[in-house]
Each structure stands twice: as C-alpha cells, then as structure tokens.
Amino acid sequence: MTSSSNLLAGMRGTRPVADYNADAVTNSSDYTAWRSAFGRTSFPFADGNRNNIVDAADYVLWRKTVSSGAAADAAAVPEPLAIGYLLVAATCLFCAARVSYRRSRIHLHAH
Numbered sequence: 001m002t003s004s005s006n007l008l009a010g011m012r013g014t015r016p017v018a019d020y021n022a023d024a025v026t027n028s029s030d031y032t033a034w035r036s037a038f039g040r041t042s043f044p045f046a047d048g049n050r051n052n053i054v055d056a057a058d059y060v061l062w063r064k065t066v067s068s069g070a071a072a073d074a075a076a077v078p079e080p081l082a083i084g085y086l087l088v089a090a091t092c093l094f095c096a097a098r099v100s101y102r103r104s105r106i107h108l109h110a111h
Helices: 003-009 028-037 056-065 068-075 080-110
Strands: none
Touching (some): 028 056
C-alpha cells in the first residue's frame, strides 16, 4: 500500500475526528496537514467536516477536538491572526528604530 492509500484507508473506521494525517492521534501534526491542504478540494483526509473543501471550519474542528495529551503541543501552534499581529508589530518596531537612528545621525552632522 502506498502512503496515500494508507491515508485514504485511514478515513474509514475509527479514525479520530480531526486526525488529518491519519496517525490515530489528534495533535499539532494534524494542524500541519490541514495548513498544507488549506483551500484544496482534493485532500479528503484534512476535510474534517466533510464539506469537500479544506477550510477554516476544519481548523475549528481540529482546535475543538485536539486531545488533552496534546494540549501543550497544540498551544505551540500559533493562531493565524496572531502571526499577522506579530509581523505588524515587528515592522513598526523596525521602522521606529530606523527613524530614530536617522534622526540621531542628522543631529550629529548638524553640529
């Protein structure tokens, strides 16, 4: 059996809900599988709610069903929005530091 056959076979039977990589455990590896398949219609094992597209609803399903043993592991997976906020904050800090540096250099040359 090929790995894709194994994954498709894992869709049947007692596979846990939101087990998007078919390893019989719901954890951060399933988040990675979901993220890789986001927006696709040809990735059925990451379509947790079975609406024929891997979308944000499947992410919500994963977050709700992540096992208690993987709770600490799941906490390490950042929310997509948090990553955006982090990038904006880093850009603001970089720009502020650059302006401050330029002002100090102009001030030094003025004397």
